[in-house]
Amino acid sequence: xxxxxxxxxxxxxxxxxxxxxxxxxxxxxxxxxxxxxxxxxxxxxxxxxxxxxxxxxxxxxxxxxxxxxxxxxxxxxxxxxxxxxxxxxxxxxxxxxxxxxxxxxxxxxxxxxxxxxxxxxxxxxxxxxxxxxxxxxxxxxxxxxxxxxxxxxxxxxxxxxxxxxxxxxxxxxxxxxxxxxxxxxxxxxxxxxxxxxxxxxxxxxxxxxxxxxxxxxxxxxxxxxxxxxxxxxxxxxxxxxxxxxxxxxxxxxxxxxxxxxxxxxxxxxxxxxxxxxxxxxxxxxxxxxxxxxxxxxxxxxxxxxxxxxxxxxxxxxxxx
Amino acid sequence: xxxxxxxxxxxxxxxxxxxxxxxxxxxxxxxxxxxxxxxxxxxxxxxxxxxxxxxxxxxxxxxxxxxxxxxxxxxxxxxxxxxxxxxxxxxxxxxxxxxxxxxxxxxxxxxxxxxxxxxxxxxxxxxxxxxxxxxxxxxxxxxxxxxxxxxxxxxxxxxxxxxxxxxxxxxxxxxxxxxxxxxxxxxxxxxxxxxxxxxxxxxxxxxxxxxxxxxxxxxxxxxxxxxxxxxxxxxxxxxxxxxxxxxxxxxxxxxxxxxxxxxxxxxxxxxxxxxxxxxxxxxxxxxxxxxxxxxxxxxxxxxxxxxxxxxxxxxxxxxxxxxxxxxxxxxxxxxxxxxxxxxxxxxxxxx
Amino acid sequence: xxxxxxxxxxxxxxxxxxxxxxxxxxxxxxxxxxxxxxxxxxxxxxxxxxxxxxxxxxxxxxxxxxxxxxxxxxxxxxxxxxxxxxxxxxxxxxxxxxxxxxxxxxxxxxxxxxxxxxxxxxxxxxxxxxxxxxxxxxxxxxxxxxxxxxxxxxxxxxxxxxxxxxxxxxxxxxxxxxxxxxxxxxxxxxxxxxxxxxxxxxxx
Numbered sequence: 001x002x003x004x005x006x007x008x009x010x011x012x013x014x015x016x017x018x019x020x021x022x023x024x025x026x027x028x029x030x031x032x033x034x035x036x037x038x039x040x041x042x043x044x045x046x047x048x049x050x051x052x053x054x055x056x057x058x059x060x061x062x063x064x065x066x067x068x069x070x071x072x073x074x075x076x077x078x079x080x081x082x083x084x085x086x087x088x089x090x091x092x093x094x095x096x097x098x099x100x101x102x103x104x105x106x107x108x109x110x111x112x113x114x115x116x117x118x119x120x121x122x123x124x125x126x127x128x129x130x131x132x133x134x135x136x137x138x139x140x141x142x143x144x145x146x147x148x149x150x151x152x153x154x155x156x157x158x159x160x161x162x163x164x165x166x167x168x169x170x171x172x173x174x175x176x177x178x179x180x181x182x183x184x185x186x187x188x189x190x191x192x193x194x195x196x197x198x199x200x201x202x203x204x205x206x207x208x209x210x211x212x213x214x215x216x217x218x219x220x221x222x223x224x225x226x227x228x229x230x231x232x233x234x235x236x237x238x239x240x241x242x243x244x245x246x247x248x249x250x251x252x253x254x255x256x257x258x259x260x261x262x263x264x265x266x267x268x269x270x271x272x273x274x275x276x277x278x279x280x281x282x283x284x285x286x287x288x289x290x291x292x293x294x295x296x297x298x299x300x301x302x303x304x305x306x307x308x309x310x311x312x313x314x315x316x317x318x319x320x
Numbered sequence: 321x322x323x324x325x326x327x328x329x330x331x332x333x334x335x336x337x338x339x340x341x342x343x344x345x346x347x348x349x350x351x352x353x354x355x356x357x358x359x360x361x362x363x364x365x366x367x368x369x370x371x372x373x374x375x376x377x378x379x380x381x382x383x384x385x386x387x388x389x390x391x392x393x394x395x396x397x398x399x400x401x402x403x404x405x406x407x408x409x410x411x412x413x414x415x416x417x418x419x420x421x422x423x424x425x426x427x428x429x430x431x432x433x434x435x436x437x438x439x440x441x442x443x444x445x446x447x448x449x450x451x452x453x454x455x456x457x458x459x460x461x462x463x464x465x466x467x468x469x470x471x472x473x474x475x476x477x478x479x480x481x482x483x484x485x486x487x488x489x490x491x492x493x494x495x496x497x498x499x500x501x502x503x504x505x506x507x508x509x510x511x512x513x514x515x516x517x518x519x520x521x522x523x524x525x526x527x528x529x530x531x532x533x534x535x536x537x538x539x540x541x542x543x544x545x546x547x548x549x550x551x552x553x554x555x556x557x558x559x560x561x562x563x564x565x566x567x568x569x570x571x572x573x574x575x576x577x578x579x580x581x582x583x584x585x586x587x588x589x590x591x592x593x594x595x596x597x598x599x600x601x602x603x604x605x606x607x608x609x610x611x612x613x614x615x616x617x618x619x620x621x622x623x624x625x626x627x628x629x630x631x632x633x634x635x636x637x638x639x640x641x642x643x644x645x646x647x648x649x650x651x652x653x654x655x656x657x658x659x660x661x662x663x664x665x666x667x668x669x670x671x
Numbered sequence: 672x673x674x675x676x677x678x679x680x681x682x683x684x685x686x687x688x689x690x691x692x693x694x695x696x697x698x699x700x701x702x703x704x705x706x707x708x709x710x711x712x713x714x715x716x717x718x719x720x721x722x723x724x725x726x727x728x729x730x731x732x733x734x735x736x737x738x739x740x741x742x743x744x745x746x747x748x749x750x751x752x753x754x755x756x757x758x759x760x761x762x763x764x765x766x767x768x769x770x771x772x773x774x775x776x777x778x779x780x781x782x783x784x785x786x787x788x789x790x791x792x793x794x795x796x797x798x799x800x801x802x803x804x805x806x807x808x809x810x811x812x813x814x815x816x817x818x819x820x821x822x823x824x825x826x827x828x829x830x831x832x833x834x835x836x837x838x839x840x841x842x843x844x845x846x847x848x849x850x851x852x853x854x855x856x857x858x859x860x861x862x863x864x865x866x867x868x869x870x871x872x873x874x875x
Binding site: 404488505507508509510511512515516517518519520525563564565566567568569570571573574646 | 801816839844845847851855858862
């Protein structure tokens, strides 16, 4: 489904959380309440960066039960395509923006006997919302949070107050790390595992859990690839009869949208499968960056996820 | 949508015993006739649920019609006899509150003369004038309502309501209010996933219908509901054709004769819609039933003609699955008088 | 009500073959002829497998200590308990599940009725059924829930079959509820009660 009904919002507050992270507050322009959501949900923020329209997903970190505003914490990524840089440099209180309604690809399994949450760095944001939710509805949970240092550990104070003994913090600069083997072999039956953070950490947790015999259905992770910048390329869209140029800082999906062609999307992070597009002709190499396609689908070269993946070569024709 | 409407005068029909249910002529014309072509096969006939066509059942997002009170009386009778028709697995409480909010908001927005909702934080005040209900309660606190939130609001809303939990790229039927069903059991199916509860449907699995349908449904997002139509046929306007009491209504399937087919056999239309619920991330799946007798259909020349053709060409597996074998021939014979063989116009709406 | 039956009926449980998993510990629940599936599992497993495993074995009714239990006992399980029947093993299974930790692989084997009971107990303890290993051994006799009176009839071998509670003659469908742990039975001759189809012994 592509035609999301965008919500007109005003940036009501911008807070510097630490030297890398800013928190943005959004209120409805018409003064009403924003839609309720579930912990783990994200919104897609539209950024009109000069000529270029970016749409980037960020987790909602505020309480799902407080719909007077939405809050997102965004870590500045100096190597990225510029979405976080735009937010950090250009977005000021009072600015009008558009956001999508919330969607959740990292929801709690509410049947769980216990929720075991593991966060690394900025991966804490969905857990801030989920812990607010569980505080209200009840449910056993604990959070293991790895940070670089006390200074760069965002929201440690909030979490300490909210979770108390259920919060376990690990500081890199004190050579502390989570003992995943121990943690994942001592959980009661019916526990569900949630992990969000840097890719190496997610991979380590998933490998440990699978190796220890955790069934897939009890494992949940938020693995948003961020679209990376890359060499410009050209794509022909057969159904629309249009050829688009994809710029260095632009994703293929954004280039398709910039040509006025409506394409489905949900997560814009290579995780949900909605934007999957058939490749009709490819003289060159598909640079897959998603977490959606299976290995055999990648090697077959017949599908691409245009929200994060790119192309290098002479000719690319898509069924779009 | 966005425009409001006023409710018609309510009718007093029954859906059991003397079966005094009758449509007014206006009620026939506004029905969501399910056939846009002269033959029928399964398809992923999903579309966005918006841009309501004035004067039709699509006009408001949650339709209330002249049979509202009669249908709610029938639901109460079913629940008195069999409380298992409304169930909710323990993790679905939040989805029940989401459902309550959605139905109250929709009704109050669409029919402000009949329904109103005032919210002050979690202190809510709901008025349902047609049913004479004036309820103050605390949103999120089930002890402030006479029933759980799902049962409370679906005792005041036409059609069945199934609540689907989303997990592992699948949808799980984990709660529901089901008293107007076409022969399936919530008590048996609760807890099943999308593919499991559709297991008895022939042909559609092989055609990949359900794989495509679930991909569409998982993408349904807040503020973007979707809908589709389904249909079967029922002898007598009996809303509660449940497997639970099949041994009671089953014999009626053999009672259709050329003399009574016009008034005793009904096209049973299901307007199904799909709504993403905000706090639970579940999907609400209302299944609203509309009845048109064969005589009702005959008042709309295009519909009578098309119904004749659809029944005549229906694949035998579908006829058997839908339970039409006992009376399909009789219906085709009666409808033949309205079919001159001329082409029908495209789309489902009357000419 | 359709009488059409399909080979791959989507709600009907399908069973595999037990395979030793990489896990911290193992819980094996077996009934009757499932003993052989346990033997086959052990034969494929690393040497220390049994020492990390608990086995609950329901040997079948009216058997005190049969040769199957004897053979299983000799495999050296860390914990080994016997029960008379699958139903009698369920309370003990609930107890084992209460103490279970994530990372314990669960293996279930036995006849269709026993598997229904074991899977139901596991899902009630919060385990997702998709994480359970199952292997069918022995009878295909079904647990059947009468959709009309809700009573469950055990060891149904015929089609159609009588409900042991309300007496209606029921078509035993392939439609299966994991929550109830039973196949669905629906009155077969509602449209004409004088039409009584003959019973055939088909679930054996």
